Structure formats: C-alpha cells, structure tokens
Amino acid sequence: MRTTEQDLDELSRGLAAWLSGPLAANGPVSLTNVQVPEGGGLSSVTFLADAEWREGGRIRRRPIAARVAPENSSFPVFPEYDLRLQYDVMAAVARHGRVPVPPLIGIDATGRTLGSPFLVMDRMPGEKPGDNPPYVFGGWLYDASPDQRRAVQDATVDVLAGIHSLPEPATRLPALSTGGKDALRCHYDRTTAHYEWSRRSDGMRIPVLENAFAWLEERWPRDTGEPVLSWGDARPGNILYEDFAPRAVLDWEMAALGPREIDLGWYVFLHRFFQDIAESANVPGLPDFARRDDVVETYEDRTGYRVREFDWYLVYAAVRHGVVMSQIARRMIHFGELTPPEDPDGYILHHEALDRLVKGTYAWPTR
Structure with a gap:
C-alpha cells in the first residue's frame, strides 16, 4: 500500500x-x-x-x-x-x-x-505484530504459546499504564494543552474536524459514521477523569518486542491529552477489527487475545484506576478508525489500488461492526 x-x-x-x-x-x-x-x-x-x-x-x-x-x-x-x-x-x-x-x-x-x-x-532491535497482513493470520505472535501471547497482552497494558503515568503532561508538553477546555471534548472535536477534512474533495457523507457521531453525542460520558498523555495509536503493532517484552514504543502521531479509556478502547477495538477480518475469511485468528474484560481487569489491577463507561470508548475507537480508514480508501483509489465502493459506508472496512456496536448487538468474546 x-x-x-x-x-x-x-x-x-x-x-x-x-x-x-x-x-x-x-x-x-x-x-x-x-x-x-x-x-x-x-x-x-x-x-x-x-x-x-x-x-x-x-x-x-x-x-x-x-x-x-x-x-x-x-x-x-x-x-x-x-x-x-x-x-x-x-x-x-x-x-x-x-x-x-x-x-x-x-x-x-x-x-x-x-x-x-x-x-x-x-533503529531498535525487536519485531512487532504485522498490520498488512494482520498478525491474526500468522507470524510470531500467532505462533506463540498462549502464555507468551498473554505476556504480550499484559505487557502492552503495562505500556499504556506507563504512558498514562507521565507526570504533568500538559506542562511538559504545552503543545498538547487544551487551554482549560475539557480534554475529551477537544479530542472529539478534532475527530469530527478530521472527518469534515476528509470530505473536502468529494463532499461524500458516510452514514454509518454520522450515525455513530450522533450516538456518541447522545451518550456523552459523565465522568472522564483527570486527563493523561494518550498515546493515540495504542496497539501491539506499534511496539517492538524482544522475548515477548516491549523494547521500543513507536508511532506517536496521534498523541494527545485525554481520558485513559481512549487508549484502552483503541487497543481492544483494533484487535477486534483484525479478528473480525480473520473470522470473515474463515481463519481462526486470535480470539482469546486482548479481550475487553481481560484488558480492563489488567489495567485496573496495574493502576488502581477504575475504567468508566467503556462501551462509549469502544464506539469512539471504531469511529476514529473509521475516519482513518475512509481516507486510506481514498488514497488507495488515488493510486489505483482500489475501485471506489458504490455505497459510501463501503469506505469503512468495519462498517458492519460499527453499526452493531451502535445498536448494542456486537458480540464481544467472553472468557
């Protein structure tokens, strides 16, 4: 690509x-x-x-x-x-x-x-789970033992906890300051602005995204907690591992201030995005990796923080990823790598999953 x-x-x-x-x-x-x-x-x-x-x-x-x-x-x-x-x-x-x-x-x-x-x-040593093709189709994480995959899963949660523990992020990184405004609202406003920017050349509206934006507004979290440094693109594919332990954390282009749940939701949803692709191709994937309850429980144990209104942040992750995917689709069309979908929702690879998330019918795996 x-x-x-x-x-x-x-x-x-x-x-x-x-x-x-x-x-x-x-x-x-x-x-x-x-x-x-x-x-x-x-x-x-x-x-x-x-x-x-x-x-x-x-x-x-x-x-x-x-x-x-x-x-x-x-x-x-x-x-x-x-x-x-x-x-x-x-x-x-x-x-x-x-x-x-x-x-x-x-x-x-x-x-x-x-x-x-x-x-x-x-350039650091180590290897990261692949994106293209996704690690759920094969590779070192796929071939690892259940205990080794659990070590990667928990170590990734530890990375999130470590990033979120950065003291006084707004002071140390004034470019991330929200100027006294609510950090989640600022984060969300940048996402809606990103969506509008992505429409600048074709004016196309994507119904599944706009329905989800409305859902998010109607169910705005009551308590977002103290804002922390949010990594943004928080997932194993942006970490180099050696012996199943993190060696280097990469790709900070989506860093911002915000609630801890932004990164947790992204981590859980992005794995499910890949897992859904695997299952649609009749490949087993890694159904036991990064399950929502496991990730939340580990984070709460590591930090003492109680994760709040996580369903909202999972939908938000799917929406953010949808905006990104719609622009990637446009770029692939620009380079002749993709035929334009007839349905605007088709620009979002996971549009069916996002629709089910909004309707509350998405089937999350249980232990």
Missing part, C-alpha cells in the same frame, strides 16, 4: 547529506541497506537504513529509522503531520516516562532538506 509519491533513493540521498551534523560525523555520511519495513506505515513514510561514515580511519555504523511526513499530493491520512510534536512527546517520555522509546537523533521540521519534515531515531 503506497503512502507517498516521493522516490526512496532521492529521500535517502538527501537524508545522508543532512545526517553529518546530527551524527557529529567528520566526513560525509552514506546510507546502506535502505529498506521500507514490511507491513507497516499506513500514514507516513518510514524507512530503515545503516548510516556509515569514517572516523579516525575506521568505518562507524549506526542503524537508523526515519519518518517522513507525506506530501499533500499523496492523499495524506491526517490533516497535518506535526513531527515536531511527535519528537517532543518521545523526548518527554524518554526523560520522564516509564516506557522505552528509541533514542532520538534529530529532526528537520522545516521540510527544506527532503521537501517534507522528517525525524530520525535509532
């Missing part, structure tokens, strides 16, 4: 020239083993490489990962890509948090070097 119209060789040449400064290299830097990670990166351009330069007559090598904001012509998934904010969030989590993030190398937020802003970090 394409995310850019830029040439990878051109990007790597420009990045190599820029890296001399951040790496404090005495001479030119070259990039070798340049590759795009398989099965990941649905919104921005991510590529991996080895940076090499000479120092004292010897070749130094440092594995790197670069994230480049997509150009406007490639139908980006989000209205804006604030890589400076992502960089600052990762830096704050590294300094004050309890979860592992890759060491940061540098950022060009101007876009002058490559034509788009980018950030560079160390």
Whole structure:
C-alpha cells in the first residue's frame, strides 16, 4: 500500500547529506541497506537504513529509522503531520516516562532538506505484530504459546499504564494543552474536524459514521477523569518486542491529552477489527487475545484506576478508525489500488461492526 509519491533513493540521498551534523560525523555520511519495513506505515513514510561514515580511519555504523511526513499530493491520512510534536512527546517520555522509546537523533521540521519534515531515531532491535497482513493470520505472535501471547497482552497494558503515568503532561508538553477546555471534548472535536477534512474533495457523507457521531453525542460520558498523555495509536503493532517484552514504543502521531479509556478502547477495538477480518475469511485468528474484560481487569489491577463507561470508548475507537480508514480508501483509489465502493459506508472496512456496536448487538468474546 503506497503512502507517498516521493522516490526512496532521492529521500535517502538527501537524508545522508543532512545526517553529518546530527551524527557529529567528520566526513560525509552514506546510507546502506535502505529498506521500507514490511507491513507497516499506513500514514507516513518510514524507512530503515545503516548510516556509515569514517572516523579516525575506521568505518562507524549506526542503524537508523526515519519518518517522513507525506506530501499533500499523496492523499495524506491526517490533516497535518506535526513531527515536531511527535519528537517532543518521545523526548518527554524518554526523560520522564516509564516506557522505552528509541533514542532520538534529530529532526528537520522545516521540510527544506527532503521537501517534507522528517525525524530520525535509532533503529531498535525487536519485531512487532504485522498490520498488512494482520498478525491474526500468522507470524510470531500467532505462533506463540498462549502464555507468551498473554505476556504480550499484559505487557502492552503495562505500556499504556506507563504512558498514562507521565507526570504533568500538559506542562511538559504545552503543545498538547487544551487551554482549560475539557480534554475529551477537544479530542472529539478534532475527530469530527478530521472527518469534515476528509470530505473536502468529494463532499461524500458516510452514514454509518454520522450515525455513530450522533450516538456518541447522545451518550456523552459523565465522568472522564483527570486527563493523561494518550498515546493515540495504542496497539501491539506499534511496539517492538524482544522475548515477548516491549523494547521500543513507536508511532506517536496521534498523541494527545485525554481520558485513559481512549487508549484502552483503541487497543481492544483494533484487535477486534483484525479478528473480525480473520473470522470473515474463515481463519481462526486470535480470539482469546486482548479481550475487553481481560484488558480492563489488567489495567485496573496495574493502576488502581477504575475504567468508566467503556462501551462509549469502544464506539469512539471504531469511529476514529473509521475516519482513518475512509481516507486510506481514498488514497488507495488515488493510486489505483482500489475501485471506489458504490455505497459510501463501503469506505469503512468495519462498517458492519460499527453499526452493531451502535445498536448494542456486537458480540464481544467472553472468557
């Protein structure tokens, strides 16, 4: 699935020239083993490489990962890509948090070097569950033992708890401040604005999303708790694991302030999204992984926090993901990878599940 119209060789040449400064290299830097990670990166351009330069007559090598904001012509998934904010969030989590993030190398937020802003970090060892194809169809997590999968499930909850424990997130990350407004309302308003932005070129309304927005408004949570740092894209596919333990937490482009349940709902729903795809293909998938009751119970045990009105946040996760999926569908159409669906709801791969969630007929797995 394409995310850019830029040439990878051109990007790597420009990045190599820029890296001399951040790496404090005495001479030119070259990039070798340049590759795009398989099965990941649905919104921005991510590529991996080895940076090499000479120092004292010897070749130094440092594995790197670069994230480049997509150009406007490639139908980006989000209205804006604030890589400076992502960089600052990762830096704050590294300094004050309890979860592992890759060491940061540098950022060009101007876009002058490559034509788009980018950030560079160390490439960390480990592997993550795949997105494309989803990990429910096979791979190391699928092949793991039940105890090993449970270790990944619980460790992922621990990552969420660690992110949510970042002290004074609004002070440490003023760009995330809601200016005294309710954090959930601000988060929700950005989601509705994202939906309206996605309609800017075709004006198309998606009934299943608009019905769900109305449902969410009518059932607004009574008590949202103290806002915390919300990771945003909170799922195992954005974590590198070694020996079934987190080694690095990645992809902070959806970070914001908000209730803890935003991340918990996203984690649970995104697994069910993949599991529903597997079951529709008559593949067993991983029905016992990341079940809602297990995730909630583990989080409450780890933190002492009582999760509130979780059904609302599960619908909200499905809506947020629906907005993202509708824009990904538009981009696939733009690149000739998808025929436009006749029904607007067809732009949302999980439109049937979202409809059942709103109607209260979605069948969640039980223990």
